[in-house]
Amino acid sequence: xxxxxxxxxxxxxxxxxxxxxxxxxxxxxxxxxxxxxxxxxxxxxxxxxxxxxxxxxxxxxxxxxxxxxxxxxxxxxxxxxxxxxxxxxxxxxxxxxxxxxxxxxxxxxxxxxxxxxxxxxxxxxxxxxxxxxxxxxxxxxxxxxxxxxxxxxxxxxxxxxxxxxxxxxxxxx
Numbered sequence: 001x002x003x004x005x006x007x008x009x010x011x012x013x014x015x016x017x018x019x020x021x022x023x024x025x026x027x028x029x030x031x032x033x034x035x036x037x038x039x040x041x042x043x044x045x046x047x048x049x050x051x052x053x054x055x056x057x058x059x060x061x062x063x064x065x066x067x068x069x070x071x072x073x074x075x076x077x078x079x080x081x082x083x084x085x086x087x088x089x090x091x092x093x094x095x096x097x098x099x100x101x102x103x104x105x106x107x108x109x110x111x112x113x114x115x116x117x118x119x120x121x122x123x124x125x126x127x128x129x130x131x132x133x134x135x136x137x138x139x140x141x142x143x144x145x146x147x148x149x150x151x152x153x154x155x156x157x158x159x160x161x162x163x164x165x166x167x168x169x170x171x172x173x
Contacts, residue, residue, distance in 0.1 A: 039104035
């Protein structure tokens, strides 16, 4: 068991005072999607644009995107697409894996994106969202945020539980 998991387990056992709900404007969820996560070479040879262009040639709609560099300098690209295009995207990426420099590839066929909209730029929204989900054993596949929204990708079977737990943490209008 890793250190973070031990910490969470201790917190669950001893309990913690229930924090005051944070007021938000709303929570939205996407229709069912599929997620693709690619590990690409970093540096000057970042092939993220080539991946997006390739998917665009097949009219594969991207509903969520998150890109970051890992500690080794590689680029991790997570995208969510309409679920009906998963097979086409997998075939396309498989055929072009070498030319794109894909180092690793993972996909989840059934995901949803949950988006939380803060009320008047309230602080700590991301912290509360991530902590609430993690403390309730809900695995987050990817996270993306802006000043007006924070979104996370979850396995579709976890969404109902996630929304119930978030209802305990946030005050809806």
